[in-house]
Amino acid sequence: MPSPRATRDSCNSEPKASTASVKPKGNRAKTASSAPRSSERSRFGDQAAVLVLALGAAMLDAGTVCDQTLGRRAVNLLNPRARGRLNGLFVGLFFAGGALGSALSGAAWEIGGWAGVCGLGLLFTFAALAVGLKRP
Numbered sequence: 001m002p003s004p005r006a007t008r009d010s011c012n013s014e015p016k017a018s019t020a021s022v023k024p025k026g027n028r029a030k031t032a033s034s035a036p037r038s039s040e041r042s043r044f045g046d047q048a049a050v051l052v053l054a055l056g057a058a059m060l061d062a063g064t065v066c067d068q069t070l071g072r073r074a075v076n077l078l079n080p081r082a083r084g085r086l087n088g089l090f091v092g093l094f095f096a097g098g099a100l101g102s103a104l105s106g107a108a109w110e111i112g113g114w115a116g117v118c119g120l121g122l123l124f125t126f127a128a129l130a131v132g133l134k135r136p
Contacts, residue, residue: 068094 075090076083101124108116 026089052068071094072087072090075086104120108120110116112119
């Protein structure tokens with residue numbers, strides 16, 4: 001029969017020493033109470049991470065709205081008499097580009113993980129830069 005200080009782990013048949021009777025050595029008990037607990041630090045870190053995530057999401061949303069607004073303005077200034085058709089073409093191509101990007105990023109994830117997705121993003125960035133530099 002095992003000693004009262006040993007318990008059995010449900011996944012292991014070996015007796016496991018109980019930590020209930022283990023006392024801290026030296027001055028560890030005094031210094032540990034004066035320092036912030038790790039749970040308090042992690043709670044602050046979690047709150048900061050959520051705040052940064054929310055701020056990033058708000059900035060991403062603001063950037064998307066600005067991009068859509070400036071893009072539609074540029075398209076509508078091309079030919080004021082064909083605003084409806086040009087705006088429809090802009091929205092349709094924007095949607096098709098988003099669908100293509102989503103499909104290709106899924107394939108890039110399967111092939112190369114984050115490195116594949118980032119490489120695909122760089123490829124699209126350089127393609128847009130090349131098209132922009134080609135224009136007069």
